[in-house]
Amino acid sequence: MTRLTGFAGISAAMVAILVAAGVPTPLLPIYEEAWSLAPWELTLAFGVYAIALLLAILVIGSLSDHVGRRPVMVAALAVELAAMVVFLFASSIGWLVAARIVQGVATGAASSSLSAAVVELAPERHRKLGATVTGMAPLAGLALGAIFAGALAQFAADPMVTVWAVLVVVMAAGTVFAAFTPETSSRKPGALRSLVPSVSVPPQVRALFAATLPVTISAFMAIAVFLGLVPIVLGAVFGVRSPIAGALAASVAFAVGAVASVVTTGVPARRLRLYGAALTALGAVLFAGTVAAGALPLLWAAAVTGGAGIGASFAGTTRGLVPEVRPHERAGLFAAVYLVGYLAMGVPAIVAGQLAGVVGVPSTAVGFGIVIALVALIGVAVTGTPSSIGKGTRK
Known part of the structure; x- marks a missing residue:
């Protein structure tokens, strides 16, 4: 297999992993109705995925820097395949939570290894393409997953079977493909030591990494809104329980984010983070205004602007950090970025679910939006004052 073929295939596998992550969003109303679930149970199923993912990143995030990309990619895709099988046969909220935990572990294991492999397999004449794909693939995958599952949920006779059966086939194919992908990272000692939970940011990018934290946190909290909170808000506030409605809102946000990451390749990374935080x-x-005013059309404006903010924020972060580290440091760097991101995505979602049962869904949603806005504005302030952070923030 050529490196170009490997680049295309692993990029597709990376998208497929995120497609699977976006699939539950439009299915939430179906599970809610079929199993008579409370809002906190839905957000729990969403939140445990992110927590399992970040724990996997902590333990496995740097492993491919030691044993090579291919073994970790194959194992991660195989575990993802197992998660799809559990989803396929799930019959209660307990099985759904279990499937989300397994999926989180698989996605966490895949995130850093796939991202690093995509960067390293990128064509020599287009080295920036790898960083562009790693910035675009998560959002493109989430958008495709939401619209794919939303369409099937709306029109298929048994969407809870059809959706997962298709993904079983996709993940099986991805696992086989990864097994034949060219290896891009040589083995080095310390594999067992790398499994000790830790976060390692290379010294040369620590100041820059610190400066990106508010931008990354607000972007991933916004992702949580469209993946986990919007379907609940649509049902509780507006009485809209159609699976396609939540899917469209999520797919618009993530599609706009993916486009934003592609069309801004010429924008300096710091400026891109500044724009991203402002839009987020x-x-x-x-x-927040959508819920407070009961004005559903505002949701689409929120999806477009928030999606653009998510895409610009994540692209600005990866493009600023990746070129500054050595090849054997890339998986560890991506692990640190995703650790911050998924912690910001999972914990607030679980907290929001608990609060919804106390103060109600509308108040919780408005508060969630206000918190995201405040964190993003801190990102604007920090990013806009590079001299206060250090030399690295010019990147």
């Missing part, structure tokens, strides 16, 4: 703040305010 605006999208969060619009989301």
Whole structure:
């Protein structure tokens, strides 16, 4: 297999992993109705995925820097395949939570190894393409997953079977493909030591990494809104329980984010993070306004602006950090980025689910939007003052 073929295939596998992550969003109303679930149970199923993912990143995130990319990619895709099988046969909220935990572990294991492999397999004449794909693939995958599952949920006779059966086939194919992908990282000692939970940011990018934290946190909290909170808000606030509605909102947000990461390749990374944080703040305010004013059309404005903010924020972060580290440090770097991101995505979602049972869904949603806006505005302030952070923030 050529490196170009490997690049295309692993990029597709990376998208497929995120497609599977986006699939539950439009299915939430179906599970809610079929199993008579409370909002906190839905957000728990969403939140445990992110927690399992970040724990996997902590333990496995740097492993491919030691044993090579291919073994970790194959194992991660095989575990993802197992998660799809559990989803396929799930019959209660307990099985759904179990499937989400297994999926989180698989996604966490895949995130850093697939990202690093994509960067390293990128064509020599287009080295920036790898960083562009790693910035675009998560959002493109989430958008495709939401619209794919939303369409099947709306029109298929048994969407809870059809959706997962298709993904079983996709993950099986991805596992086989990864097994034949060219290896891009040589083995080095310390594999067992790398399994000790830790976060390792290379010294040369620590100042820059610290400066990106508010931007990354607000972007991933915004992802949590469209993946886990919007379907609940649509049902509880607006009485809209159609699976395609939540799927469209999520797919619009993530599709806009993916496009934003592609069309801004010429924008300096710091400026891109600045734009991203500002747009994320605006999208969060619009989301809060959607709920507070009962104005459903505002949700689409929130999806467009928030999605653009998510895409610009994540692209600006990866493009600023990746070129500054050595090849054997890339998986560890991506692990640190995803650790921050998924912690920001999972914990607030679980907290929001608990609060919804106390203060109600509308108040919880408005508060969630306000918190995102405040964190994003901190990102604007920090990113806009590079001299206060250090030399690295010019990247």
